[in-house]
Amino acid sequence: MSAPNPAAAVPGAVPAEPATMPGHRVTLGVERPMRLDSGAELGPFEVAYQTYGALNADRSNAILICHALTGDHYVLDQHPVTGKPGWWEMLVGPGKPVDTDRYFVICSNVIGGCMGSTGPKETDPATGKPYGLGFPVITIGDMVRAQKLLVEHLGIDQLFCVIGGSMGGMQVLQWAVAYPESVFAAVPIATAARHSAQNIAFHEVGRQAIMADPDWAGGNYLLEGTRPHRGLAVARMAAHITYLSEPALHRKFGRNLQNRQTVTYGFDADFQVESYLRHQGITFVERFDANSYLYITRAMDYFDLAADYGGGILSNAFRKDGKGTPVRFCLASFSSDWLFPTSESRAIVHALNAVAANVSFVEIRTDKGHDSFLLDEPEFHQVIRGFLEGCAEHRGLTRASRP
Amino acid sequence: MSPLDDKQTAARTASGNGIRTDLKLIAEMVEPGSRVLDVGCGDGALLAFLSRQKGVDGRGIELSMDGVHQCVAQGLSVIQGDAEADLKDYPPGAFDYVILSQTLQAMREPRTVLETMTRIGRRAIVSVPNFGYWRIRVQLLLTGRMPVTEKLGYQWWETPNIHFCTIKDFVVLAEEMGIRIERCMIVDRAGRITGHAHSGLANLLGEQGVFLLRRD
16 A cells, blocks of 8 residues: 555645655654653654545544554554554455545554654664663653644644554543543543553563563663564563463464474473464564563553542543533453453443443453454444444534545 | 343334334433433334434443444444443433333342432333233233243243332332332333323233333
8 A cells, every 4th residue: 555645635734854664754842842741851753653544624534543552553554564464454444444435544653662753762862872761751641642743733623533452542541531622532442541450560571571681781772782682572472462362372272282293391382372472572573672662561551540630530530621521432342351351441431421421332252352452353343333433423524425 | 141131122123113112102201302321222222213303312221242232333322231230320410311111120129220210310211011911910810820921021930020010019119219200101002001100900901111200
């Protein structure tokens, strides 16, 4: 798929500089640096993004997609590093539930990321060297703040919908709470209003694996000419297990042996599941930066909507001027997701009920675990399609006539 | 088990003109443009009807996943949940009407559900099957077995309905709870009969009762 021309989609918007990767890149925070939750300031900074479809005349059909922990803005075009198809190709595209014939779809790489947006591997203009651990700690709120600047830059006052799964779902919630007037509808999928202790624990395992790798070099590996491949691969292996479910792993691998008839009584990858995880780890290090992994997992760990906005009571986060949020919500969870179990989504639903918000909620029955939101789950896709169509009707979005 | 499982859900859409008789009667009681919560909304037939015909701002709660999928996929705002667990979070007066059709008898604590409904809704609309209906009385009297009717098509061991009542029972409970019955329609097989909930004849001839409730 060829990269769409942003100037065609958004009159007057010009990319700040030629991008080295497919897609667009814009410099934000030029006049005024962006104030981060940590108190630090960031700016100017880059945001890499992709758009699909066309913005309508009154700029009311924009859907922002928020990517998950290790995702990026290549939603439906080929990934420039791995050559794989876009990560949400099943859900987004012409005629798909998030229909690019009808909606203008935007997805940006989060700040702190490593696919074109400013993050620890980019050059710090102050020193001329990679930021490394000198990069300020960022939060989900900071990621969303940067997205807000991008959306404003594109000339959009109100997004028709913000949609995302897992960490993307956290961003969706953050959007709805921080900028309720700028979001017509919100679809947080397989997510939570706060990162649980168990999830923080898993992230800590991953971070410790990276930092224990001598090649991490105190975070200065880019200057030292090393890469903490092993640590990052182990972090990915541990995380990957949490994205699946026991039944899914069992169905795929069971206790089957890899290229052999009997066990070797050693520590080679005897079992298929071991070699699968090793493969996941190895391919991940090709496309992801270890320091970015530290920063982004930290951002998820810090996420707690109730604490940040509700004084400990989640429903307060969804109150504005004494009234319930005007945003229309659709939440979806997956029955076998043990990383972000249904109970986490239900807690959000209850908080939204408490302010009598407009909310739909569906638990999709599947045994594929957390990653289900990226997979072929027809019921899930049908729910998203129906919800968006219902919202489009309420928003007065007429169906674009197909050429 | 779902209080409104397949057999009952099917019954909602089975009637000729799109929606079931009691749903049509319920719809008559709803003011246009109001805020409505349909508890146990099934496949969304009533919600869809109300939003199309009366321009209501409708929400629903449904236990069965199939029901919720059907609702959300047609653009209705419905959450998957259970009235007894998920209603309590709503603030008082969050809705103009909270509707519970043919489901009260399947609740573990019908009293609590009624209390919650009349708290979170300015009004509640409840339809209940009448266990005092003459056909049911006759079946029990003549066969000595638990009645199975077209509308209540379950054997005793498989029924989700655990708290049957008669129209008289319902009226007594409402009085005890300080809930005023503002309107009532007692319906027989053919259609409406009477508006007098207290009549013994209604309790005998009515197959179901539809009540508009308000807390005094």
